Amino acid sequence: MTGDRPHSAQLTFEYPSPASAATVARSVRPELGEIDSDRASASVDRTADTVTVTVDAADLTALRAGLTTWTTLIEVAEAVD
Template sequence: MSRPHAATLVFDYADSTAARLVAASVEQELDDIEGDRTHATLTRSEASIEVRVTADDLTALRAGMNTWFSLVEVAESVAEV
């Protein structure tokens, strides 16, 4: 099913080790936090992480983006990156 709204969040880090650590911390949430109206994918390329959030409506897109911003922020804080 194609979702009409999407946003891509990109997080850049000092090195690939930091990006790998944060990605490993948040990627386990991919299937656990999705609702009926949103979907997220995560990819890592060297020292950056890309989270793509798709949603059925703008309210769901905003909620999905806020969720992923928070998850990454917590992972960064715990990993001290």
């Protein structure tokens, strides 16, 4: 969370194996920076079998939109995996 983006949320996704988590993380990472806006940004981290997406936003509307976007991106990556 940064000063100009006081709202933050984390989405945590657990997978059956580190390989599955790596595939999902690798699939969504290219979107970082591409869909960031003046009001929201995101980061993607992976530790073993867990992928964590952190969304930081300037307001609650941007936070909700960011969470919806990243949840959808993860769902698509999971469907392909």
